[in-house]
Amino acid sequence: xEKLRMGVLxxxxxxxxxxxxxxKSSLLVEPYAVAxxxxxxxxxxxxxxxxxxxxxxxxxxxxxxQVDFVYCPLPNHLHGEYIKKAADAGKPILCEKPLGLxxxxxxxxxxxxxxxxxxxxxxxxxxxxxxxxxxxxxxxSGELGKVLIxxxxxxxxxxxxxxxxxxxAYGGGGILDIGCYMVSTARLLQGAEPQGVxxxxxxxxxxxxxxxAGALLDFGEGRSSSxxxxxxxxxxxxxxxxxxxxxxxxxxxFNMYGDYPGRVSVxxxxxxxxxxxxxxxxxxxxxxxxxxxxxxxxxxxxxVSDGIANMAVLDALFASANSGKWEPVQKF
Numbered sequence: 167x168e169k170l171r172m173g174v175l176x177x178x179x180x181x182x183x184x185x186x187x188x189x190k191s192s193l194l195v196e197p198y199a200v201a202x203x204x205x206x207x208x209x210x211x212x213x214x215x216x217x218x219x220x221x222x223x224x225x226x227x228x229x230x231x232q233v234d235f236v237y238c239p240l241p242n243h244l245h246g247e248y249i250k251k252a253a254d255a256g257k258p259i260l261c262e263k264p265l266g267l268x269x270x271x272x273x274x275x276x277x278x279x280x281x282x283x284x285x286x287x288x289x290x291x292x293x294x295x296x297x298x299x300x301x302x303x304x305x306x307s308g309e310l311g312k313v314l315i316x317x318x319x320x321x322x323x324x325x326x327x328x329x330x331x332x333x334x335a336y337g338g339g340g341i342l343d344i345g346c347y348m349v350s351t352a353r354l355l356q357g358a359e360p361q362g363v364x365x366x367x368x369x370x371x372x373x374x375x376x377x378x379a380g381a382l383l384d385f386g387e388g389r390s391s392s393x394x395x396x397x398x399x400x401x402x403x404x405x406x407x408x409x410x411x412x413x414x415x416x417x418x419x420f421n422m423y424g425d426y427p428g429r430v431s432v433x434x435x436x437x438x439x440x441x442x443x444x445x446x447x448x449x450x451x452x453x454x455x456x457x458x459x460x461x462x463x464x465x466x467x468x469x470v471s472d473g474i475a476n477m478a479v480l481d482a483l484f485a486s487a488n489s490g491k492w493e494p495v496q497k498f
Contacts, residue, residue, distance in 0.1 A: 297428025
């Protein structure tokens with residue numbers, strides 16, 4: 167089978183750090199073209215990462231008939247625009263989270279793709295890792311009883327004012343960058359959508375992006391999720407689900423190594439065990455799953471409706487931080 171030729175929008179540090187090496191093992195995806203608004207930068211990036219073609223504009227890449235699908239790791243404020251431009255070009259697009267700056271943005275982009283008949287998916291790579299597939303299976307099996315509480319923490323330390331995560335106009339800040347993972351895992355483990363949220367934020371005095379946030383999500387019937395995210399603090403990540411019959415913890419839930427087994431600790435009345443899953447690269451699995459959907463003309467492995475629902479919770483978190491009160495999660 168011929169590989170699908172992928173076009174990448176932007177000379178992404180994320181692609182270089184986590185995706186480029188993983189895709190060298192793909193049997194389905196060929197990194198074919200990369201685009202930057204800086205021609206020299208695109209050329210150097212293409213040479214280093216073995217892209218056949220380099221473009222000095224995103225639009226030129228989208229116009230290339232050889233590009234089978236597009237990967238968008240651009241700054242958050244450009245996601246909605248380039249999802250639509252990819253749809254105009256008839257190209258499926260795998261877009262980094264979040265799909266837009268608001269749930270309305272995400273819903274508009276998704277509807278635009280639907281009308282154009284173009285596949286779009288939000289790039290939540292963790293969902294493809296065997297450790298998360300196994301964690302979800304354990305919850306669904308009922309081994310933990312009824313899950314009542316999920317808790318999570320995700321932090322890193324980035325004080326560079328030039329980094330896109332620290333630029334408010336680019337959609338920077340912790341909630342959009344990593345709070346989205348906390349919300350996504352809570353929704354996955356609870357198997358439901360939160361009804362309301364309350365959130366407190368600390369903003370950087372210079373950039374005004376949120377650098378520390380604590381939130382509580384109400385899933386109804388006594389079920390809740392609490393989490394902390396921070397972007398200028400010691401790095402830490404962990405997710406726990408606690409039910410009436412047991413609990414589980416995903417020890418390294420998001421920045422999982424591609425050469426190390428996943429680890430899920432499980433405790434029940436029977437005893438405690440450490441579930442180790444096979445070594446796998448979650449980015450390779452994600453890109454291959456998206457490519458398979460294109461080849462087989464099926465729906466996205468993660469439906470775009472999931473991304474819209476996730477963004478609606480992030481909207482409510484910002485609304486609560488502004489109002490100081492519980493805020494409902496809107497339906498889209």
